[in-house]
Amino acid sequence: xxxxxxxxxxxxxxxxxxxxxxxxxxxxxxxxxxxxxxxxxxxxxxxxxxxxxxxxxxxxxxxxxxxxxxxxxxxxxxxxxxxxxxxxxxxxxxxxxxxxxxxxxxxxxxxxxxxxxxxxxxxxxxxxxxxxx
Numbered sequence: 001x002x003x004x005x006x007x008x009x010x011x012x013x014x015x016x017x018x019x020x021x022x023x024x025x026x027x028x029x030x031x032x033x034x035x036x037x038x039x040x041x042x043x044x045x046x047x048x049x050x051x052x053x054x055x056x057x058x059x060x061x062x063x064x065x066x067x068x069x070x071x072x073x074x075x076x077x078x079x080x081x082x083x084x085x086x087x088x089x090x091x092x093x094x095x096x097x098x099x100x101x102x103x104x105x106x107x108x109x110x111x112x113x114x115x116x117x118x119x120x121x122x123x124x125x126x127x128x129x130x131x132x133x
Contacts, residue, residue, distance in 0.1 A: 065113075066128040067104060073097030075121045080130065084112045093117065093129050104129060 001016045077094040080086060086106045093104040110132040117129050 065132050067092060067107060067130040067132075069093075069095060069104070069123045069125060069127045069129050071095065071097045071102060072124045073102070073122075075117045075119050075123060075129075076101060077119055078115055078117065080112050080115060082112050082114055086110060086112060095123065108132070 001018060003014045003016055005012050005014055073095040074097075075093060076096045079091045079093065086092065087109045088106055090106045091103050092106055095102045095104060113131040113133040115130050117123060117127075123129065
C-alpha cells in the first residue's frame, strides 16, 4: 500500500506493508511488571515531556552582558559586529549542530561590545559568543 505523508511541508511517498494477524509477534499481551528505579535515580513517571523545539530564534544569555551558546556545534554565520546596535530578538549568530541550524538572538536591546566567534569556529555549550556593553 502506498501512502503520501507531508512533514513540515515536504511530501513523502511511503510504501507500507500490511501484515496479517498470524504474522504478528506471538506471545502474551499482558503488560510487563514495573521496574524499581535505582537508588538515587530521578523518577521518570510523572515527569513532563520536554517542550518541542521552537522554529524561531533562541534567545540565550548565559552570563550577564553576554550571549551563550545553547548547544555545541559550528558557527555558520555571524550577523553582527562590534559597535552594532541591536534590538531584542535580532539574529546574532547561526550555529549548526547535528545538521540542524539554530539561530541565536539578542536577549535584550543593546550595543555589541565584542564578537568572540567567527564563521567556521567550533563552539561548546555555554560558551560566550557575543558580549554587550
